[in-house]
Amino acid sequence: MKDYLVLGGSAAGLAAAEAIRRKSKDAKIAIVSDEPGRPYNRPLLSFALGGTTPADQLFARPGQYYTSWGFDCLSGKRAEGLDPQKSHVVLDNGQKVDYDVLLVATGSSPAPLDIPGMNLEGVFYFHTKKDMNDVNACLKDTTQAVVIGGGLVGIRVADALQKRGVQVTVLIASPFPLSQIADEASAVMVADVLRARGVHLVTRASPVEIQGKNGSVAGMVLENGETIPCQLVVVGKGVVPNTRFLEGSGIQIRRGIRTSSQLRTNLPGVFAAGDVVETLDLAKGYPDLHALWPAAVEQGRIAGCNMSGETIAYHGTISCNAIRIGEFHMVSGGISNPPEGNGYQSIVCHSPKRRIYKKIVTKGDRIVGMIFVNDIASAGVIIRLIKQKRRLSSVDADLLAPRFNVGQISLVL
Incomplete structure (x- = not known):
C-alpha cells in the first residue's frame, strides 16, 4: 500500500x-x-x-x-x-x-509590496480567510481605506469595502483597471461603474510609503507627493x-x-x-x-x-475571469487585449446607450479571446470555442449581436 x-x-x-x-x-x-x-x-x-x-x-x-x-x-x-x-x-x-x-x-x-510602513497595524494582504477576518475586524475603526492594485482582487475588495460604508481609494499602476483581462473600452466601463458607486480611482499611481500614527495606518504617500488619509490599506497586486x-x-x-x-x-x-x-x-x-x-x-x-496509476491527460485551459459590480457584469477569456499586429484582429460591438460591449479576438481563422460586458449570456459558448481551438470559416459581426447568433456558432461545435 x-x-x-x-x-x-x-x-x-x-x-x-x-x-x-x-x-x-x-x-x-x-x-x-x-x-x-x-x-x-x-x-x-x-x-x-x-x-x-x-x-x-x-x-x-x-x-x-x-x-x-x-x-x-x-x-x-x-x-x-x-x-x-x-x-x-x-x-x-x-x-x-x-x-x-x-x-x-x-x-x-500575494505578490509582496516592499515600501515603508508595511508593518503598521491596519495593513493587510487579501488572500486567506484570516486576511478577510482581519480586514473585517478593522472596519469598526475605519472610514477611509486605500486599496493597492487594480486587478480582480483589488477591485472586488474595493467594491466590498464600499458596500460596508468605507470611503475607498484604489491605486492602479496602469492607465486603467483590470488591465490584465480588459481592454481600454471595457475598463472604462468598469471605472465608470466604480466611480458612480463612490469609489475613487487613481491611475498611473505609485505608492511609496504608508504613514503611521501610534503604530497604526494614518495615510498613503504617492510618488507625486500626494498623501491620502486612511486607516486601512489592503494590498492586492496579484x-x-x-x-x-x-x-x-x-x-x-x-x-x-x-x-x-x-x-x-x-x-x-x-x-x-x-x-x-x-x-x-x-x-x-x-x-x-x-x-x-x-x-x-x-x-x-x-x-x-x-x-493512482491511471493515464489521463490534462489538455490545458485559458485565462477566464468574471466580475460583477452591482448590475454590471463582465466576462473575459483568452487573449482579450492582444498586442497590435502579430495577426490578431478584433470584432467589436459597442452600444454605449445599452451599456453593452462585446469583443471577439481572432488569429487566423480561430477565436483566441473575448470580452463581454453586461450581455454575457453567450460568453460560455465563446470560451468553449477558444478552449476547443475550433477553426472557423468565417467570423462576422452577427456573432456579436445583442442576442448572440448561437445557431451560427453551433455549426462549428
Missing part, C-alpha cells in the same frame, strides 16, 4: 486526495495544509467581506471532512523542503514526512507561486513548476497541480500560469487519478 502525500489543502490538493481515495479505500493519504480549520472557497472571500455571502457559506467541505474521508491532515503546517532522494518532505516544525507518491499543490501567495521550498530539490521550475500532460514533474513520483504549475494555455499555445479555481480542481482530480 502506497503512502500518498498532498502538499496543499485547497482546490487542487483536495480534488487530488479525493480522486485517490475513490480509487483506493485503504490508501494512506496525508494532507499538509498551512491554514487551520475547514477548507473554504477562496474566490468568495471578497463577497463575504462585502456581506453578500454569509461567512458560513465560505466552507468548501462539511465539518469532520478529513475524518470522514480518512485523510491524515497536518493542519497549520508548511513545507520547507523536499528531498527527492530520500522521498520525504521537511515541514516548518522540522518534521519529516515520507511519501511514495507526492503532489505539490501549494498554491500561491499572486506568485509557492515554490521557494523546492529550491535545491532538482524540480524544474520556470515561472511555475513544469509538468507533463499527466501533471508529472521531472522528479520520480512527484506530481504538481493548481496555481503552482505551468500548464498549456490553449489560446496562447504555450505553458503559462493559471491561478484559476476551476482549473485547479480539474488539475487536482487528474493528478490524483494519475497518482
